[in-house]
Amino acid sequence: MSVSDVLLCFILTGPPSIPTLAPTVPPTAPNDTLLQTTTTRVLTSNGPGTTVVTNAPHVIPTQSQQSVDDMFSPSQPNTTPGMAGTVMIALSCLLVIVFIIIVLYMLRFKKYKQAGSHSNSFRLTNGRADDTELQSVPLLARSPSTNRKYPPILVDKLEEEMNRRTADDNKLFREEFNALPVCPIQASCDAASKEENKEKNRYVNILPYDHSRVHLSLLEGVPDSDFINASYINGYQEKNKFIAAQGPKEETVNDFWRMIWEQNTATIVMVTNLKERKESKCAQYWPDQGCWTYGNIRVSVEDMMVLVDYTIRKFCIQQVGDMSGKKSQRLVTQFHFTSWPDFGVPFTPIGMLKFLKKVKNCNPQYAGPIVVHCSAGVGRTGTFIVIDAMLDMMAAERKVDVFGFVTRIRAQRCQMVQTDMQYVFIFQALLEHYLFGDTELEVTSLETHMSKLYSPSPGSGCGGLEAEFKKLISIKIQNDKMRTGNLPANMKKNRVLQIIPYEFNRVIIPVKRGEENTDYVNASFIDGYRQKDTYIASQGPLQHTTEDFWRMIWEWRSCSIVMLTELEERGQEKCAQYWPSDGVMAYGDISIELKKEEESESYTIRDLLVTNNRENKSRIVRQFHFHGWPEVGMPSDGKGMINIIAAVQKQQQQSGNHPITVHCSAGAGRTGTFCALSTVLERVKAEGILDVFQTVKSLRLQRPHMVQTLEQYEFCYKVVQEYIDAFSDYANFK
Numbered sequence: 001m002s003v004s005d006v007l008l009c010f011i012l013t014g015p016p017s018i019p020t021l022a023p024t025v026p027p028t029a030p031n032d033t034l035l036q037t038t039t040t041r042v043l044t045s046n047g048p049g050t051t052v053v054t055n056a057p058h059v060i061p062t063q064s065q066q067s068v069d070d071m072f073s074p075s076q077p078n079t080t081p082g083m084a085g086t087v088m089i090a091l092s093c094l095l096v097i098v099f100i101i102i103v104l105y106m107l108r109f110k111k112y113k114q115a116g117s118h119s120n121s122f123r124l125t126n127g128r129a130d131d132t133e134l135q136s137v138p139l140l141a142r143s144p145s146t147n148r149k150y151p152p153i154l155v156d157k158l159e160e161e162m163n164r165r166t167a168d169d170n171k172l173f174r175e176e177f178n179a180l181p182v183c184p185i186q187a188s189c190d191a192a193s194k195e196e197n198k199e200k201n202r203y204v205n206i207l208p209y210d211h212s213r214v215h216l217s218l219l220e221g222v223p224d225s226d227f228i229n230a231s232y233i234n235g236y237q238e239k240n241k242f243i244a245a246q247g248p249k250e251e252t253v254n255d256f257w258r259m260i261w262e263q264n265t266a267t268i269v270m271v272t273n274l275k276e277r278k279e280s281k282c283a284q285y286w287p288d289q290g291c292w293t294y295g296n297i298r299v300s301v302e303d304m305m306v307l308v309d310y311t312i313r314k315f316c317i318q319q320v321g322d323m324s325g326k327k328s329q330r331l332v333t334q335f336h337f338t339s340w341p342d343f344g345v346p347f348t349p350i351g352m353l354k355f356l357k358k359v360k361n362c363n364p365q366y367a368g369p370i371v372v373h374c375s376a377g378v379g380r381t382g383t384f385i386v387i388d389a390m391l392d393m394m395a396a397e398r399k400v401d402v403f404g405f406v407t408r409i410r411a412q413r414c415q416m417v418q419t420d421m422q423y424v425f426i427f428q429a430l431l432e433h434y435l436f437g438d439t440e441l442e443v444t445s446l447e448t449h450m451s452k453l454y455s456p457s458p459g460s461g462c463g464g465l466e467a468e469f470k471k472l473i474s475i476k477i478q479n480d481k482m483r484t485g486n487l488p489a490n491m492k493k494n495r496v497l498q499i500i501p502y503e504f505n506r507v508i509i510p511v512k513r514g515e516e517n518t519d520y521v522n523a524s525f526i527d528g529y530r531q532k533d534t535y536i537a538s539q540g541p542l543q544h545t546t547e548d549f550w551r552m553i554w555e556w557r558s559c560s561i562v563m564l565t566e567l568e569e570r571g572q573e574k575c576a577q578y579w580p581s582d583g584v585m586a587y588g589d590i591s592i593e594l595k596k597e598e599e600s601e602s603y604t605i606r607d608l609l610v611t612n613n614r615e616n617k618s619r620i621v622r623q624f625h626f627h628g629w630p631e632v633g634m635p636s637d638g639k640g641m642i643n644i645i646a647a648v649q650k651q652q653q654q655s656g657n658h659p660i661t662v663h664c665s666a667g668a669g670r671t672g673t674f675c676a677l678s679t680v681l682e683r684v685k686a687e688g689i690l691d692v693f694q695t696v697k698s699l700r701l702q703r704p705h706m707v708q709t710l711e712q713y714e715f716c717y718k719v720v721q722e723y724i725d726a727f728s729d730y731a732n733f734k
Contacts (some may be wrong), residue, residue, distance in 0.1 A: 023183045150176055150403035155394055155434050162431050170424060176403060177420040184411045187211060195582045196224040200255070204377045209502045212412040214243055216258055228255045229377065231413035232369065235386055236392035236405075238284040242385050244413050245370045246377040247272055254295030256285055260332060261297055261319055264368035264548075268334040269359055271372065271380040276342045281375040281476060286334065291598050295320050302331070305686070308527050308534075309339040309351035312358070331642035334361050339532075340380060347504070348701055349429035350694055356388055382416030385409065386459070389431045400430055436471065439693040445682055450721060465717075467691055475697065477704045478502065489517035493548070495539045496666040499704050507536055507543030521548045522667065524703040526675055527657070529682040535675050536659045538705050539672050540565060540575030547587040549578055552591055552620060552661075554612055559655035560648055561623040562662040564670040569631040574665040579608055579623065602628040602640030605647075622651055629670060632710050638719030645678050672699050672706030675718050681723055692716050 009165045028597040100684070153161050165172040171714060191197060192207035201207060208214070219225040235241030242264065246272075260268070286292075291300030296319055303314040313334040335358060339351050346352060363370055386409070389421070390400045404421070409416045417423055441449055442642040457467035485500035494500055499523065501507070507523040521538070522545075528534025536558060541549040551560070560686035565574040579585070584593045589612060596607040604625040611618040624647060628640035635641060648660060664670035676695050684690050696713060699706035709711050 005595045011633050022070065030725070035081075038514045045411055062712065067371050072343070082653050095394060104248050105323065110225040146177070148179060150179065152397075152399045152401035152404065155181055155397075158400065158427075158431050158434050162427055165427070166424070172418065173424050174420050177423045178401065180406055180417075181410065183414055187411070191224075191227050192229065193229075194224055197227045200252050201229050208247065208379055208413060214259060216684060225255075228252065228259055230259060230371075231377075231415075233372075233387075233409050236389040236396070238702060240369055243371045244374040244377050244416070245371055247373050247375045248285045250283045253283055253285045254297075255591070257297040257317070259295045260371065261317065261330075261569055264330075266330070266332055266367035267363040267370045268332060268335060270336040270374075271382060273338060273340075281646055282373070286528065292564045293320060293458065296443070303450075305537060308532055309337065310355050311336045311338060311357075333362055333376040335362075345425040346381075348698070349432045350698055352384075352387065352595060353429055353433060354440075355382070356391070356692075357440075368676075372636040376415075376418075376459060378415040379418035379422055382409065382413075382418070383405070383422045383426060386417060386426050390426065390430055392429065393431060394434065394436055400431075402426055436693070440689055440691045443688045443690065446690065446717075446721055446724060450717060453717070458559050465714055466710060469713045472693070472700060472707075474714070475700060477629065484520050485522065487517060487520075490520045493520060493542070493545050494522050495542060496668075499539065499666045501703060505702055507538075507552055507556065509548060509555050518548075518633070521545065523552060523661075524667075526699065526706075528675075528704050529679045529686070531657075533659055534679075536661045537671045537675060537706070538661055538666050540665045541578045542665050543576045546578040547590070550587045550590045550592065550610070554610060557619075557656075557658040558626075558661045559619065559658055560651050560660045561621060562644070562648060562660060562674060563623060563625040564629055564662070564674060565662040566627070566631075569665075575663070575683055579606060586613075595620070599645075601643070602626065603644050603647075618730065622655075623649055624651075634715045638715070638722040641674070641677060641719055642681070642723055645674070645681060648678070649682075654664060667705060668705040669708035671710055672696070672703070673712045673715060675699055676707055677719055680716065680720055684723065690720055692720065 019046050021214065035660060054435070061394055080492045125130065165176070166259065186528050187209040188211075189207040190210055191213060192201060192210075206229075208229055210230045214230040214232060215229055216226045216228055230245035231244040232240040243265070245256070245259075259265070270282070274280070274282055274284055276657050285294070287301055289301055291301070293299055298318045298320050300316045302316050303312075305312045313336065313462075315332045316329055317332050318329045322479060337352070337355050340345055341347075357637075358691060361372070372381045372384055386402060386405055389405055393405075394400055406417050406423075417426070453468070456462070458465040460467040460470075462470070464482040481502045481504065482500040483503050484506060485494060501524040506526045507521055509521055509655070510519065511686045512518040519726075523536050523538035525533040526535040534550070536556065537548070538552070540563075552558075563575070567573065567575055567577055579592055580594050581593060584591050586592075591611045591613060593611070594606060595609050595611040596605075598605045604623075605628065606623040606625065608621045608623060609618055626640065626644050626646055628635045652660065660670045662674050676692070676699055678691055679695050680690050692713075696707045696716070707716065
């Protein structure tokens with residue numbers, strides 16, 4: 001019912017009758033009212049001369065809402081007839097005044113509701129898989145508070161607390177997240193709610209508070225041009241270390257760059273892709289190449305580096321039309337994290353921690369705030385900021401206060417850290433850092449690090465190298481994540497029953513017509529240095545799985561095969577011969593012809609013509625068969641491995657960078673060693689940095705037992721050192 005309808009009803013029917021009962025609960029609470037349901041004792045009438053005490057729910061309003069029923073008192077019977085008319089007139093006048101107040105309140109409430117205020121305790125669906133970044137973010141009433149306290153956690157207790165909270169399907173984590181206040185303070189969003197600024201907001205109910213919003217300079221003759229949907233956010237101890245912003249819209253790209261210039265920002269952190277699930281999440285606010293002018297800011301692309309989890313873009317920006325005559329230019333670096341999945345959170349925090357470290361190291365000391373944005377500028381944005389702050393707190397105080405910090409930054413921007421999944425991910429990142437630390441090395445410090453690895457590790461009773469490897473093998477193998485490989489119909493397709501691909505990254509091949517369970521092959525997609533799914537780590541084909549192997553090669557357009565075993569070693573078959581020694585061999589619909597064979601110092605190159613007879617198409621696949629791995633032990637040096645890695649990378653550049661298929665026998669030990677070395681050496685060439693530990697750890701999270709033995713792990717270090725020693729000048733790496 002509109003306000004005008006209420007007024008008309010009042011005029012036609014007169015004032016409402018005087019209530020004779022105690023206050024009752026309003027049937028529906030407005031969507032932006034903070035409600036707390038308690039039990040209170042209420043006096044109610046139960047017939048003449050009797051009073052009953054009952055328990056009834058009572059709504060406790062916020063400071064901004066006064067219970068209308070509280071304005072009325074139950075009328076008392078009057079036995080004086082001469083006073084009745086006077087009392088009725090007085091009460092009618094009082095009711096008219098009260099009704100006017102109600103009408104004014106309703107008008108104010110309507111405007112308040114349209115403003116999309118966020119100072120009210122309604123929260124997002126906790127289990128929502130993403131940022132919930134919709135045109136209007138749906139909110140649900142908060143759960144009743146448990147009145148539990150969530151004090152800071154000592155880092156020594158972090159693993160214990162993590163295990164306790166994740167028990168019973170993250171029950172305690174959900175309770176803790178639900179206990180967070182959506183907004184700890186009463187705050188207005190008047191600037192964001194102005195009619196002139198509504199189109200500048202990506203989501204109608206994710207608005208910056210007036211007290212913490214970023215103010216742009218006013219453009220001459222353009223009212224309200226000082227507004228942008230962005231908020232100052234404190235770091236661990238640094239005031240306004242960040243600006244949390246929504247992803248620019250087409251209409252606000254100029255304002256975004258104006259903010260970058262006026263705030264003297266040197267670093268932009270982008271934690272969304274331009275489109276996700278076919279929905280636009282952010283306008284592209286930079287040119288792909290060359291330069292472009294946004295308003296009065298010219299932006300030119302200087303450099304770009306694409307890596308597996310993120311892309312780094314360097315921009316040169318300049319203010320045009322500056323009447324001062326100055327031609328100052330600034331360098332702005334954008335760190336674009338590309339590995340946040342459309343649903344949920346990253347599979348592992350390793351990539352995010354590397355990303356965050358890169359941001360920290362590259363941001364100039366005297367630059368302005370770091371601008372962080374996703375789409376709405378609250379979920380992933382808040383997650384990044386909290387991890388950064390808690391790592392700083394961990395280093396300074398040996399404890400973390402995630403609950404307290406999220407509470408504080410929610411007073412600066414609504415809904416920071418939107419879902420319980422993001423909240424758990426923060427803890428995962430902090431625990432990852434605490435347990436394994438920073439293991440990145442400059443190439444110049446590898447030799448010193450190697451000497452430490454061969455020295456006893458304090459408190460471990462073994463050498464540093466062995467202590468590192470023990471950490472790796474202590475990571476639990478997720479046997480419950482191997483459903484397809486453990487199906488009875490597929491068990492016979494596995495060479496080693498302990499090495500079965502995980503469900504999330506197993507290689508799927510097309511189902512054969514009329515045959516069930518024919519989409520399985522024992523192989524896993526593995527990420528490389530620059531891109532995802534760089535490798536297919538596969539077991540050596542069995543006699544009855546060679547057709548599946550070639551169907552996989554064809555389907556995923558793999559043009560390079562790396563074979564790291566002989567067909568037979570120590571009297572046991574390690575791999576079925578899946579190519580012809582001469583002539584043509586058929587494997588189902590696929591036929592293979594050996595076109596060329598060359599012998600190198602430590603490996604054989606075979607060019608195989610692969611033809612899909614059903615599709616009547618052919619392509620060349622090159623096999624690199626490494627012979628330098630002895631039946632027992634490790635290669636005597638790294639030269640052969642370095643050479644074959646270089647040859648494969650050259651082939652990839654020529655054939656289109658489709659997945660490299662790597663196999664030994666089980667597809668884990670030697671296969672993992674090759675993938676680790678290839679990834680590490682590529683990073684050494686590009687950045688002069690290596691991280692053998694985290695590289696192997698990442699591999700083992702993608703496929704069980706990758707880099708299977710301590711000797712293989714040690715070999716990785718030795719080959720990298722040998723590679724570095726081969727160059728007297730680091731510049732030669734590039």
